[in-house]
Amino acid sequence: MNFTYRTPADHQTAGGASSERLRVLVVSQHFWPESFRINEVVESLRSEGCDVEVLAGQPNYPQGRIFEGYSAFGLGTEMHPSGYLIHRVPVVPRGDGGGTRRIWNYFSFVILGGLLGPYLTRSKQYDVVFVYAISPILQGLVGAVFRRIKGAAHVIWVQDLWPESLEETGFVKNRWALAAVARLTGFIYRRADLLLAQSRGFIGKIQAISGDDVPIAYHPNPGDRSLVESATYEGSSLKLPAGFNVVFAGNLGTAQALETVLDAASRIQDPEIRVVLVGSGSRSEWLRKQIERRRLTNVMLAGRFPSEMMPSIFAQSSALLVTLNRSAALGLTIPSKIPTYLAAGRPILACLDGEAAEIIRDANAGITIPAEDSIGLAEAMVRLKNMPQQARECMATAGQEYFNSHFAPSPLARELIAHFRHARSNQARSRW
Structure with a gap:
């Protein structure tokens, strides 16, 4: 394998195999039994020969309540059923998702992870500390602490752009505050030995903040093969009614352009077409009220499922739906559900812009519609439903082939290990 690392001052490549077994500490505020893509990545790394441990908070996402069997004040280490250690620090639960509680939730993990994480792992040595950097990027500070104490190479996998994500969601609007966040983000990036971007479009934005000294590489989120292999109609309490079921699966939040979905559904006259929203999020209650107020009989709010x-839900779907708001930052994002959608063997309706739409087009896996285009989305649903079955099957097969070539977990785990080795071999002097 051979990878190009993007730095203006020095374009470096790393490749080659090594028999050395890497010891990896994954830092992720959210982890099993919460459902996040990093769970799949850890399993794949272990299957490829890495010794992996995890530093996480107490599970409380998405409901905001600590899971049964755990405590917000808990501090200790547990064994995952697959046989690896998860070190957990206390956190303030998210609660109902309000801004103040979320801030306390974020900072509690960063502070206690940095202070108590080294205590929990005091007898351990690691070659790499790997930060799964969903928002907030502050988790990178925990990785920097471990880099300092353990001497491990520090790799940050950037899943959200800061400060862009704060500005796009309206969470922070003050220009001075956004500039301060940008400076803090740059400080965190420069404490890493390697930055990985989940989208190629992220690289330029990351580089503008991190400067010239830290190498950057593209590394996409893998699909979760275990969710789609041997899919059957058995095992789910959700039984979809007969008809053409367009399934949206995942977070129901502010970035998902849910108004567009409802507007599109209101335009569809075909009684066989139904939109099924599977998941939960900050807009779940808003959706329930809107469906009732608009009297949308063709929209089903199914709730969240393990x-x-x-x-089995994917197996019952006629098509899979992904939507995002129209914005410059979201146009650079690849939603983590897209790889799994590709693997699921169903045509995809993608109502979004940028790199994610390009993937669906390159894969010939479905129909793309510009972000927030409710008229286009409604027309695409009708067009897809009226296509010959063979045409839809061709899209499904093409998506699976694209998944195998670009997003399969095992090959991506091997690439990630190569990135780790590069970070170790090029570990820079301390930047504290």
């Missing part, structure tokens, strides 16, 4: 039930 990940092990998703294969």
Whole structure:
């Protein structure tokens, strides 16, 4: 394998195999039994020969309540059923998702992870500390602490752009505050030995903040093969009614352009077409009220289901739907559900812009519609439903082939290990 690392001052490549077994500490505020893509990545790294441990908070996402069997004040280490250690620090639960509680939730993990994480792992040595940097990027500070104490190479996998994500969601609007966040983000980036971007479009934005000294590489989110292999109609309490069921699966939040979905549904006259929203999020209650107020009989708010039930839900779907708001930052993002959608063997309706739409087009896996285009989305649903079955099957097969070539977990795990080795071999002097 051979990878190009983007730095203006020095374009470097790393490749080659090594028999050395890497010791990796994954830092992720959210982890099993919460459902996040990093769970799949850890399993894949272990299957490829890495010794992996995880530093996480107490599970409380998405409901905002600490899971049964855990405590917000808990501090300790547990064994995952697959046989690896998860070190957990206390966190303030998210609660109902309000701004103040979310801020306390974020900072509690960063502060206690940095202070107590080294205590929990005091007898451990690691070659790499790997930060799964969903928002907030502040988690990178925990990785920097471990880099300092353990001497491990520090790799940050950037999943959201800061400060762009704060500005796009309206969470922070003050220009001075956004500039301060940008400076803090740059400080965190420069404490890494390697930055990985989940989208190629992220690289320029990351580089503008991190400067010239830290190498950057593209590394996409893998699909979750376990969710789609041997999918059957068995195992789920959700039984979709007969008809053409367009399934949206995942977070129901402010970035998902849910108004567009409802507007599109209101335009569809075909009684066989139904939109099924599977998941939960900050707009779940808003959706319920809107469906009732608009009297939308063709929209089904199904609720959230455990990940092990998703294969049977995908198997019942006629098509899979992904939507995002129209914005410059979101146009650079690849939603983590897209790889799994590709693997699921169903045509995809993608109402979004940028790199994610390009993937669906390159894969010939479905129909793309510009972000927030409710008229276009309604027309695409009708067009897809009226296509010959063979045409839809061709899209489904093309999506699976594209998944195998670009997003399969095992090949991506091997690439990630190569990135780790590069970070170790080029570990820079301390930047504290």
